[in-house]
Structure formats: structure tokens, C-alpha cells
Amino acid sequence: MDPALSPAGRRAAAIARHLAAGALPAPPPLAAAAALLGPSPCLSYAPPESAENAPAFPPTELRALLDGHHLMERDWVFRVMEESQLFCPRQRGGGSRVFVAPDYNDGKEAQREATMRRVAHLAQRGVFRGWLTEPGAEAELRKLALLECLGVYDHSLAIKIGVHFFLWGSAIKFLGTKRHHDKWLLATENYDVKGCFAMTELGHGSNVRGIETIATYDSKAREFIINTPCESAQKYWIGGAANHATHTIVFSQLHINGKNEGVHAFVAQIRDEDGNVLPNIHIADCGHKIGLNGVDNGRIWFQNIRVPRENLLNLVADVLPNGQYVSVIDDPDQRFAAFLSPLTLGRVNIAVNSVYISKVGLAIAVRYGLSRRAFSLTPDGPEMLLLDYPSHQRRLLPLLAKVCLMSSAGNFMKKMYVKRTPEMSKAIHIYSSALKATLTWQNMITLQECREACGGQGLKTENRIGIFKAEFDVQSTFEGDNNVLMQQVSKALYAEFLAAQKKKKPFKGLGLEHLNGPSPVIPDKLTSSILRSSKFQMDLYCLRERDLLKQFTEDVSIHLAQGKSREKALMLSYQLAEDLARAFTERTILQIFLADEMNVPSGSLKEVLLLLRSLYVMVSIDESASFLRYGYLSLDNVVSVRKEVLKLCSELRHHALAVVSSFGIPDAFLSPLAFDWIEANALSTGSH
Ligand SMILES: Cc1cc2nc3c(=O)[nH]c(=O)nc-3n(C[C@H](O)[C@H](O)[C@H](O)COP(=O)(O)OP(=O)(O)OC[C@H]3O[C@@H](n4cnc5c(N)ncnc54)[C@H](O)[C@@H]3O)c2cc1C
16 A cells, blocks of 8 residues: 555545456455455554543543442343343454344344343343342342343343333232232243233323223123223234233223223233133234334234133222222322323333433444544545544534433432332322433434434444334333323423412422522623533523423413313413423433532542533523523523533543443444444455
């Protein structure tokens, strides 16, 4: 190679060599062809670590903050997966570098069986020990940490396990009583039964109250007769139903002596021990999906099947042998809400899992951006590293900031959930709804940007980011559609506002205490130091939230005054509702991160946390029209914010590698693109 050649000249020479090779009559064997190319490639790969400064802070400390809990257990379960052939280890990129990922070339049936074999292996390695039977917050946090890591390997694996433990298992545990616990909890933990959770129907998803499956009580036989009365009542999307599940939770309307008591949950067996579908149960596949093909989603029809009276999950309500209906909760709305409680754990898990996936995408894209060059600024100058382009920094680094703040929020949510008391139910529902929606939406935005930041390489399945987009898209829909969840957040805030006004009591909880004080004042002129101060950032977010809550309430009351129903009035005010739910969530995320930041002693890590936090806030202002629309900031101020975004990006650029290194994701779970991507694509490695 002639070192005097310009980059363009080098490329032309490489193309000429390539064309010359293409002119050979028959392709030579790979090893021989590789030898023809010569030992030195046109470009050489330099690992990001070789050119970047040493981290200004210990990445292990940031990891401890972001992972929040059970770091050793996470590392252990990552190793369990790396060590097993079932997780498809592949050597790529020379040396001993090995990557693990499912084989997406497999058809859906093969993917489903591979998922099940992995589940069996994890069970045998003791990963699920205590998941349903060990009490206490510590055990619950451990379980959540392990499932997050399993999801980094494959979404299907996490969902297959999640449906079994978090939906079926949680329903038995939290809606059932001793007789159900004795019969099914340990059996579930040991996989003696395989559970699924049949709530959704073809005709009703988000609107669970509208489901049409009917369970009629037969007091003579002391049994419930469960029936699918019409096609729209078929259970749809039920994870595990198509191939493997032996039992299901069936959500259905409970009819007693002609009276509908509303939606209740029952246990029904759907397959025998040999996997045969039981009589009067019909099961069909949901077919190939855009992702998650390692999960056997199915449809179920019940043809007047009979289950014993004891199979009603009766913590909340029961039917006595004589057919008398009894419930510890009188209010039907509250009773219905109690039946949806098993979904909360799944929602928490989905939120935190989506953050981990964003971290994988960002770790790959940032590492690639620190090793990939494109174009030179001068005719003979070196090509520029992607991450040295300010535009590339603007694309990736705000996402890095967001994922760090969202990690803190996820940890807060988990720790709140595992210490729950009945009084905390409302807050947990609101936080988990807001965070599930926001974090999963953000994950999709992050993956798309990371995919594009990797150019064409982002589309290769082995580089993970592209396939993740299809695999994780469903997170915005299942276990609560994101739009519907955000509506519930704004409705709940509206109810809080009305209650505080009516009772003439100060706001308490949900971080709304700021509404009890005077309205914050935003300085006219925003300097860099003001923009980075936590006081300004919280003041601005609180100002927006309190104003939107007031505006939303006023808008709803105008509709009410015009004679509209409460539901209709809330529906018509949806624009303000959306802005309010977003304002609440962003303020919550900032507040949680600030609490974490305060616990970090002064030093380099704290300085980086300040950069991350400030970039999170500046970008959220830059990207949201609401600050200008409602006049919280002047035109001059938003211009200052935009300039600050640029400055923060260029400062954070120096810490980008250290931040992604602190995500704690083992190299094997990233992709060849994050390492020596030239070697990984050498002719000698063949096609992949
Ligand atoms: C891969 C996969 C796995 C699943 N696994 C399971 C499972 O194991 N068990 C189970 O029971 N279910 C499962 N589901 C079902 C899932 O929970 C539902 O798809 C989800 O609840 C949404 O319901 P839906 O699809 O009927 O959409 P709909 O509720 O019909 O929503 C369609 C659209 O209408 C909008 N919309 C709905 N209501 C309103 C409103 N009030 N105001 C404004 N807009 C509204 C929504 O935002 C959405 O965009 C799974 C789904 C998928 C795709």
C-alpha cells in the first residue's frame, strides 16, 4: 500500500483490487483468497480504548449507581448464558472473542423450541430458585435483576419466562389464596406446570372490562362453566398458549343466577402432562410476528369447559358453594383495579428491561463511533471519527444522558414496588404506567438513532440494534398500551388536583408537594451556570407541571360546564392531558436522579452526573414545543438552551466511552461492530 495516497486514492486502489479479484475465473478457497489480499488492510482498526483518555471516573462506580442492585448476580447470570452452547456462542473477529445471540435464521417453531431449551437450562442452573416462594424485597429485586439480564440476551427468552412467573405466577400469588399457593406456586417455580395468562381477546385489549368470555356458576355441580360465546371473545396473543402451556389464568365475566358480577380470574388446565390439548379447548397459533418469534403466542376458545369452584382466584371476591357472591371490596371499580394488579410487576420489568436494551444499542453505537471514520476535513488529512462530528454527538450523547437518568428512575420504581403497601398502590400504578410508557418509547427512539448511527452495519442482525427494533417494538403495546397508560397518568393527576381542592389539604405524594408553594420564577437571562443548576432545572419542570395541571383542569371543567360527561370531557382535553403526563414523568425522572446524584461525593463522577443531568434537561426543552407554546421560556431563552446542548455534548464526548463501559454489559452481549469490525468481516471469516 502506498502511504502517500490520499484517502480517496486508497479507496480507489482497494476498489481496483476488489474488481481484479472479481475477474478471476472461479473464486479461490477462502484462506487462499484472504492471502491474496495481503496482510495489511487499507484501514486498520484502533480500539476506542487506545485513543481515548483514561476514564475521568471509575466506571465501576457509575455502574453501581445505574444498575442499582445485585451486580454480582447479574454478572453470574450473564456467565451462565455465555457458558452454555444453548445460547449459540459464535467466535467472530479473530482472537478468542465470542458473541452470544439467538439464531434468528431459525423458523419460528425452531426458535420456540430453542427458547424452551434455554429456559430448562436456566431452571437447572437454579436461576429461578425462590422466584415465587421466597418472600421479601431482596428476593424480588434479585429476580428483577436476573430477568433484566436474560432480556439482554433475547426478548423472547425474557417474555417466555415473564409470562410464566410474572403473569401466571403473580396472578396465582396475588389474586389467589392458600389453596392456590399450595397447589401451584412451587409447581410453577419447578416448571411442573407451565402457565399462561389469558386476558386479551380479539375484540378487547386495552378495554379489559369489555371482554366477552363468560364464566357461569353452576351451584349444583359447584363448578364454573367457561365459554367463548363468539369469535371476538377468542383469547388472543396469549404467550405460551400455542405450544407449551399446561395451565392458564382465564379472565372472564362472572355470571351468577343471571347477574354479571364483572371480570374475574379463574385457573383452567388446557393441556395434559403429555402436551395434548384437553377436550373442549381449541387452540390456534397467532402466526409469525415482526419479532418475538421465540414466544408461542396463541388463541384460545373455551367450549363450555368446567372448572371447580375452587379455581376462582378468590383473594378479592369469592363465590360460596350456594352461589352467594362475596367480596372484600365493595366498589366495583376498585375491585376491577385489584384484578389488574398482577400486571404491575410485568410493567415494572418491561420498563427497566427497555433501559438495558437502550444501553446495548448505545454501547455498540458509541464504540463504533469511536472507531469508524468518514471523510477528511482537508484533502490529505485523516478521516474524522464519527463521534468527533458535533452532529453525531448531538445524535447519540443526549440518548446516553437519557438512559442514565432513566436507569435511576427504573431503580426507584423497582425499590418502591418491592416495598409496596396497600396505601402505595395508587402511586405505584401511576409511576409504573408513566415510566413503562416513557422508557419503552424512548428505547425505540434510541434504537432507531443507534441503528442509523451505525450506517448499513446497523442493519446486520448480528450487530443486534436492527433486530432489537423489531423485537422490542411490542413493549409499547403489551401490559398496557402506552397511550392508554399516559391517559391514566393525567387522569390520576386531575383526580389529585380535585381532591386537594375539595379537601382544602396540601398535595402529598407523587412529588406534587411543589404545588403547595409559590410558583417558581424563571430568570429572564439564562447563563450557562443557571442552565446547569439543579434549582433552575427543577423550577422549570415544576412550573410547567403546575401550569399544565391547572390548564388541564380548567379545560375539563369548561367541557363539564357544557354538559359533557367526565369521561368525554377528559377525552376532549387530550392535548393538555398528553403534555401534562409528559411533564409529570420528566419531572419525576429528574427528581429521582437528583436524589441519586446528591448521594455521590464531590469528585469526577459527580461532575459527569451533572453533565448527564443537564443534557437530559436541555435536550428535553430543545425537543419539546411546550416550553415555548405555553410561554415558560422566551425565544431568547430557548436559543440559549440550544447553544448549551452543543456545549454539553462536546464536554460529554470525552466521557462517552467511560459511560458506556459502565453499563456493565459483557462484551459477548454486544456485537462484532463494537470491536474489531474489520477483522470480523475479513474474507477468511466467511459469510455470516
Ligand atoms: C406479542 C404480544 C404478546 C402478548 N401477550 C399477551 C399475553 O400473554 N396475555 C394477554 O392477555 N395479552 C397479551 N397481549 C395482548 C396485549 O396486552 C394487547 O395487545 C394490548 O393490551 C393492546 O390491546 P389491543 O391489541 O386490543 O389494542 P387496542 O386496545 O384495541 O388499541 C388499539 C389502539 O387504540 C388506542 N386506544 C385504545 N383505547 C383508547 C382510548 N381510550 N383512547 C385513545 N386511544 C385508545 C391504543 O392506543 C392503540 O393505539 C400480547 C400482545 C402481543 C402483541
